[in-house]
Amino acid sequence: MQIDLKTISIEPKRKAFDHLVRRFGDKAASRYQEGSYDIQATENLHYRPTWAPGQELYDPTLSRIVMEDWHAFKDPRQFYYSSYVLARARQQEAAEGAFALVESRGLHHTIDAALAQKVLDLLMPLRHAAWGGNQNNVLIAGYGFGTPFTQPCLYHGMDNLAVAQYLSRLGLLLGGTDALVAGKQAWTDGQGWQPLRRLVEDTLVIRDPFELFVAQNVVIDGLLYPAVFDAVVDGRFAMEGAAPVSMLTQFITDWSAESRKWIDSVIKIAAGESAANAAIIAEWFAGWSARAMSALLPPVEQAIGSEADALLGEVLSELKARLAKAAVAT
């Protein structure tokens, strides 16, 4: 007797959820799409929030930005819970490796004491700026509309906490708990830090989620991270002999470069929606970038002296180039 083995291919009746088929066509959907699109609660919201009876619980009109469809956004990194956690876990492992290497070889002792102090003076107060970034992104996630817009903001908020924590560990390694105390002291009382602290605290009370996105993620992060971490820490300080610090801030530089792709895509999609949106974003950018430039000058000046002005000018023109690519005239 002979037995023939045959395979039968069974076409699935549905390749994806109906709402995804309507949006992306009749094909299998990715986990990112399933975990992001059309999840936002849009109707039958029942009660208005008691603290703000003028608005709905989830209300797109909280922002001056008008989108026909708030699900038009797309995170190019395609982060949903699982892909986000896996990506960050990998980076966390790499960062732990860098900390372990620096600690076990005592590389931080190779940094000259005066330079180490300069590193601490610049980086320790920024823990508090990162905490502001955390608060702001969580607020966007809470009050923004549409999961593809708000979901990455929640992740970005968590990442800001990670930045603050890595800075704390760097401070503990280089200067013990005293370094953290001194950093907080500088943040609350140091003359040079007050404009930045004022800026961060002013962003904490912005209630338009998209304006907050522009102020925090585009402007403050877009100027602070390239200037402080890419140019000063990885450039100037590393050349002067503080290269081990670059190993300890590696997550921060990698994360900031990676998140720029997402931030640019959000701006590009919102500005591409209408000329009115592009004009509003440009107006917010002009206002906040002028303040951020003057707020960042004293800390950067304290670190690298008179070249700070030129450096910040360069960083600003790079940021403007990013916005120009996203079709926002600056």
Place this chain on the structure above:
Amino acid sequence: MSNVFIAFQANEETRPIVEAILADNPAAQVEDHPAMVKIAAPNSLTINRATVEDLIGRNFDLQELHINLITLSGHVDEDDDTLTLSWNS
């Protein structure tokens, strides 16, 4: 003219690779089998790292596709950016 082909396990990881191949190789034909997807193209077929990266939104190492690779036919020409199968080299 003879076909080259490549076959992958059909799963979440290979879907963007298959999409990238179909986008970059207009002549490619896809055949769905149970748990396997086979793509055939006349003469040559190219997988571009950049196209896959656009679809998955992260850096991609072409070597990663070997995890889900079932079989292929054709001469392989591989570098960091592309993997090409062809009969002409």
